[in-house]
Amino acid sequence: MPDSFDRIAVLGLGLIGGSIVQALARGGYQVSGYDPDPVEAAAARGTGYTVAASAAEAVAGADLIVLAMPLSRLDRALSAISGKVAAGAVVTDVGTLKVPVLQAARRLLPGVRFVGGHPLAGTEQSGFLAGDPLLFRDAPWALTLEPDTDLQAWLSLAVLLCDLGAKPVPTTAAEQDAAVARVIGLPHMLAEALALSGLRGGELGLSLAAGSYTSGSRVARTRPDLVATWCDGNPALISALDDAIASLVTTRDTLLEGGSVLPLAQAGHRARMDWEHREFAPVDLPADADTLRQHGRDGGWITAVIEKDGSGLGELRLLGMRPVR
Incomplete structure (x- = not known):
């Protein structure tokens, strides 16, 4: 089976980072957080969560590090932990855009096992106190799988995300x-x-x-x-x-000529209803990067990572769901 994570550090305690801390703690994981904003740090500490005094302290000994700060603060955070990431640790993030994060991680954390992530969850609210440990239930979570991504690290993260109730979606940074x-x-x-x-x-x-x-x-x-x-x-x-x-x-020009918005309304209605009423079927996938990337392109996600024979030494398989065409 993929490696499990014994100690997790979350850097950034806003809505998403805070929700991750709460979800991990609820799931029984050992997790600590850090946020340079004293208000967010105090909110997390005041509600009973472990908050480190610095990013370096938070990541010390962690086998998974989650970067949960805005893209504008990413370089500073990566520089703060550069050289302090434990050997073999996995680093992931939750940013919306994946290409610039991947580039920054390769530049500032060379040799570290990095897997980009993006949970498709959230609200228009912000801050730790807006966090929700159930925020990621049934939420798609893009998990990037580049040609040079460590597949074992990717699978370990997929297991964790499934445990949180999320739906890992294999993809590349550019496609995401x-x-x-x-x-x-x-x-x-x-x-x-x-x-x-x-x-x-x-x-x-x-x-x-x-x-x-x-x-x-x-x-x-x-x-x-x-x-x-x-x-x-x-x-x-x-x-x-x-x-x-x-x-x-096109619709504006149609109205100028005395026409109707009906064609646009019909096309938009059909697109929305087709999306709402998609049907899905279960699939069984090998732990193969190309197959997983194609699964993501096809609109699929992962529901579980299992061993085919249950022996602890058997072939890994991934269970998932895919739209039915």
């Missing part, structure tokens, strides 16, 4: 970033634009704003600096914006 441009970056851009459009409509419109405006602009409540870290530096967001703008321009 291209996908989240359309399902995270673009929705945030549209929400910001919708919030501004409503404001520009005057007080009457804001007084009449109800479900459509509230739902469509909900994520515009997210901290702007976080939104920027999820979008800046991702070239795939440009093509996603181009697609959305093209659809809107």
Whole structure:
């Protein structure tokens, strides 16, 4: 079986890092955290969790290190623990964009077993006290598997994530970033634009704003600096914006000519309903990197890592789910 983690350090105790600490502690793992923000550190310590005085102290002896800070603070965090990561330890992260994190890890933590991660979970709230130990239940969690990724480290993380109730999705950093441009970056851009459009409509419109405006602009409540870290530096967001703008321009031109928004409404409705009503089937996969990456491209995720014969020495298999076409 893959290695288990005896001691885990989480650097960054905001919403995601805090939720990870709480989920790990709830699952019986030995976990300590660290956050340079004294408010977040005090919130975690005050609710009974172990908080180190420094990043170096937190990672000392840890066999898994989780980086849970914004991308803008990543280089500083990596520099703080460079040379202090235990031999054989695994390092992962929770950032939205994976290519810049992978590049930074290779540059500042050479030789360390790094596996990029991105939990597709969260709210527009922030801070440790907004954390939830059940936040990751049934949530997709992108887990990057590059050609040079240590497969044993990847499998060990997959086991841990399944234990937390998450759904590990095998992918590469570049493919993950291209996908989240359309399902995270673009929705945030549209929400910001919708919030501004409503404001520009005057007080009457804001007084009449109800479900459509509230739902469509909900994520515009997210901290702007976080939104920027999820979008800046991702070239795939440009093509996603181009697609959305093209659809809107076509509809605008249709309205100018006295036509209807019905074609756009029908296409959007069909896309949403098809997504909501997808059916899935169980699959049995070998512990093979190429097979796992293709499983992720096909929309699948992992539910468990098992030994085929249960002997402790047998072949590893991965159970998962995949959309039925």
